[in-house]
Amino acid sequence: MIRVGTRFTVSPPFAIPTPLILVLQAGADRAARDRIVRRVEELGFRASPVEGASPPVLCVLGADGRTDPSLFRALPGVERVIPLGKPYPLVSRESRRGDAAVAVRDLRIGAGSFVTIAGPCAVEDRETTFAIARAVRDAGAAVLRGGAFKPRSSPYAFRGLGEEGLRILAEAGGEFGLAVVTEVMEARDVGLVSRYADLLQVGSRNMQNYALLAEVGRSGKPVLLKRGMAATIEDLLLSAEHVAEAGGRDVILCERGVRGFDDATRNLLDLAAVPALKRLTPLPVIVDPSHATGRAELVAPMAKAAVCAGADGVMIEVHPAPDRAKSDGRQALLPEAFAALLRDLGPLVALEGKTLAEPSRVRA
Amino acid sequence: MIRVGTRFTVSPPFAIPTPLILVLQAGADRAARDRIVRRVEELGFRASPVEGASPPVLCVLGADGRTDPSLFRALPGVERVIPLGKPYPLVSRESRRGDAAVAVRDLRIGAGSFVTIAGPCAVEDRETTFAIARAVRDAGAAVLRGGAFKPRSSPYAFRGLGEEGLRILAEAGGEFGLAVVTEVMEARDVGLVSRYADLLQVGSRNMQNYALLAEVGRSGKPVLLKRGMAATIEDLLLSAEHVAEAGGRDVILCERGVRGFDDATRNLLDLAAVPALKRLTPLPVIVDPSHATGRAELVAPMAKAAVCAGADGVMIEVHPAPDRAKSDGRQALLPEAFAALLRDLGPLVALEGKTLAEPSRVRA
């Protein structure tokens, strides 16, 4: 346990040593430089100066990606600190060769296996949920989504059916041979949700809820981690590192749009984050075009684009009567539109050299 | 209880009826319009059409700010839904005349009373915390801040002393006659933190952690709610509404910078949010220039600017040895710089027609 009260992290073998660069202030004199060197050494590192550089430049050796750069930022005479290591060793490509596949029940997601997750925004009732589950299974989806605990900006909006919703979702998944994913909104619900879900979703608003990240990491379940609306790619990977550090190595990342300045779309889908992420991490990366765009008519083009950008899956909202959906009906596809989309995705997945993740079960 | 499983909100007298405007698609024919009108009526509202408008425009009457606009967004033939009501009735100016003052122990914050909150980013040890408490009290601060549970992007960074930190903070506050504020990071810690803190802080990363908002709302303690990095002003007020709806009417809002595109400052301080917020809500609004800028040399100008923008207080990080601080030393003021800043703030507060919130107690 290196959590509380510890200033300096121990260095298990997995983190590759990488320096930090300290750029000193132009006016830093020899005394200031000596003080900085002494402080660097006091912290357990070595300082290697660059010959001839003005402003003076020092490399801090013996550090790794987990070393907190803020230890150096406030040293008098230091202008700038540039860490070179990846601060998320457990989820970086440095730690694992090749791509990681995450197992969700009998499915493999990632490493060449493309997954389609689909279902309603919220679980509303048994009948609708079962109808949607049947429709998305028939169309070729492998995982059923549906919210039982819904994060809503307004306290007066529909917030989900709670455990009853979990039960309906799990039964629908069982009935139609689909794995199920649902959002867990707080640490103390992780046990409850884990009893029903095959994959635990952490939503955008909770991407930096560290108590929740640790708890899902300890749960033994695979985790679907959605990017926060103001999160950089590095922030997202650091949140995945929180899950991994707590024991949850099976993390699927999800790009779902960041906050943009144009309300032509609900969010700004950062599709280039997909190939950018895949260069940094072996973890699977999926895309949620429904929340990203907020408009049903943009879902299909962006789902197709996601495949070609290298995504390992898509997550799509489907509802048989969007005008009666209790939340976000505006972005849901009708079952027939969803089926048409999946027919379009097939050849694209094949062109990417991937195969569709499919439940192994015999279907009714 | 209107939480789970309820589609339509009841309408207690506090929410002022306000319509939503539905703009129909240009091609919407009479049949489509009739269907929309019927659905509006089925939902318990009335539809008033605009004579002569093309595309057709309908007003939904009988609604109020809490009515979920997404109920109408997916209706076939509806192009756009424009709600006119404030979706946060409890914390809006509609609900209360004048400005609200929030009581924190023996202090009044807001409604003409300006508060200075100061202290270390994190509580590191007893000696440093007491030294800082003494210094900020001597300079004129009224509330001591300090993190015992620290949200950190990296799981390897210092995350606070936990309950031991709470205890040190509370003792330092008691010793120097300062109220104390500290962050609570998850719902299940609210009881623990409430035993030590006079004011519960919900941090930026948790601004939309609704379980936490509800729990602090139920705690009976006043709440300091920081704006999320991608949160609009309306999002912030909706989060305050979550707290209020759970019973916590004493909420202080805090602007601390949003995510910007320029790394010249850590965040982008949206100071115009202060007067914009104060037109919408009676709640006090304070500013955190330390986190907003991330650079000690920008803290004083932005603290002064905050006073003149109409803020009801500032929250400032102070550390006697920023180069040895366990987090964010780069943005901490030295005690003497903090004292100089408070001397500068005095006349500005007076020019704003406000007085400094001061502890009533005799100081040791």
Add this chain to the structure above:
Amino acid sequence: MIRVGTRFTVSPPFAIPTPLILVLQAGADRAARDRIVRRVEELGFRASPVEGASPPVLCVLGADGRTDPSLFRALPGVERVIPLGKPYPLVSRESRRGDAAVAVRDLRIGAGSFVTIAGPCAVEDRETTFAIARAVRDAGAAVLRGGAFKPRSSPYAFRGLGEEGLRILAEAGGEFGLAVVTEVMEARDVGLVSRYADLLQVGSRNMQNYALLAEVGRSGKPVLLKRGMAATIEDLLLSAEHVAEAGGRDVILCERGVRGFDDATRNLLDLAAVPALKRLTPLPVIVDPSHATGRAELVAPMAKAAVCAGADGVMIEVHPAPDRAKSDGRQALLPEAFAALLRDLGPLVALEGKTLAEPSRVRA
């Protein structure tokens, strides 16, 4: 000429009448409402009130998308103005059925015809330019790009060869049967650049340089208009409207990334803008993944994604020795990587039901 000194726009038949909605302040009394109605009528419009709405709502009838909403915004008692019309009638779908194809020399771009534009960031010398032109033609590109006037953030960076660069580019295009596109940076250069280029590019930094927009609109040449870094989709269409209003109806829009908060990529490619734009305008929309990502390794996935998002073309930087390129080498593809990419794009273009725009030559 309706430019200077004219307050109210005349209404040629092309602009479809559409109302503006005025939401009045809650407290607006009868006298205030009457004043607003009189002012609306004085401006030549009619005011239709919504029965029963509180706050009062008025529709301004007789307006169209070109009516300046700011005429109403400052009227005492008006809280909010919501224009319903498209402010860009000439380039909106309202004005033309189906998709527009833009002719560039013997090429058709748009309306089912997909174009590949490729070449160096800047024209550096004759030999390199010819080598690139040959390579991109052999790979299947139809248009040669290359900057002769380069907008550079630093005044000390390479800013292009000027007219000599135009001449080299035009000769290379002629030699290899490629149409050529190049950027024009100011109104007084439009004549010069038009003598060499088949397609005039207006860059991101100049998207709201209205003098330039008018001049390229008057030139008789087709125009490639790149989205500004902080431009909404509506801003982009308004800039296209400036070109169209000056006479230039043949405009190709280009998404090339907006300013984002994450420096993992140079810009934030807003790929959902492609289908969003195509619902609003008949004009062709292409994508520039080179400038959007700034990283060669992300160009191919985003070019493929662009095809599937519905783009009518891509614009890609190619250089045989990126390490010696005079600008932006980091984002250029090697000729062989470009050829491989085009082989990948072929089947995707076909799946979209489009054909590759190809020069009709033989040119020798």
Add this chain to the structure above:
Amino acid sequence: MIRVGTRFTVSPPFAIPTPLILVLQAGADRAARDRIVRRVEELGFRASPVEGASPPVLCVLGADGRTDPSLFRALPGVERVIPLGKPYPLVSRESRRGDAAVAVRDLRIGAGSFVTIAGPCAVEDRETTFAIARAVRDAGAAVLRGGAFKPRSSPYAFRGLGEEGLRILAEAGGEFGLAVVTEVMEARDVGLVSRYADLLQVGSRNMQNYALLAEVGRSGKPVLLKRGMAATIEDLLLSAEHVAEAGGRDVILCERGVRGFDDATRNLLDLAAVPALKRLTPLPVIVDPSHATGRAELVAPMAKAAVCAGADGVMIEVHPAPDRAKSDGRQALLPEAFAALLRDLGPLVALEGKTLAEPSRVRA
């Protein structure tokens, strides 16, 4: 002339030598490193390696802030280039001690002299302009603003009176002893506008219109350069460098809000940019709270905040009948509100240790 066709910049004595840091790829072997070193030397610099660093780190010595980092970015084996020099030597604090004052007619702006610029958004007619000029002079403004050439998003909006507007503005300035500032929108208008204006404004949309920057730089007139909506602080200073490099050393910078994600205000006023800029440049920095907020009721608090943030002036829109203004009436102050604001600014300017810039002329 170092403009066109020149790869490497000459180094006049004003630019302080500063290194660039090259971080190599982790796998870069000796041969790759040797190639990089050779290329660095071929470009006329020296390479100094950091002992013991992995990944390898090299410092490029002999460079300065004007050295184009993209020369190194595409070298095989280079992962990252970190330039340490300021790329804007002419306008950086490195080049000049203390603060610069810019002379505008008989006024000094900056270096302790605080200026108030005020007037209508657009010059509409002689009578209104003269009335506004008298009112703002009586209230204490020193410079009259007013647009004769207006950049408008819509080609159908009022675009100014052109030269007639310039004439009216200049006459009003003359009549009331006010210097005048007005926007010039394209390079070929610089001569015309210079005949009437004392200070040439380059607007946000043209901040990176380099032809215009060069032309105003050559004009001999002082320049008011507004920050672009997506411009970083460094981008703004680079644009000022364009002006300076063309000969215009008298540049006043203007913060006027950047593009934000919250439409509660028109733009997002980045007030912390003021002290951040003043640490980097000796040039005066003023603030335009009218365009930044777009709402008259937010102008006064943000103008006051600007003073305390360290601004050297404010620019404010004033109109006697905002409801009849031809553009942006929503953000204009009434003359009496403007006078009240100036009474409030006085003590704040004094607290900052500055004096109000005042025309030396005897006023009528």
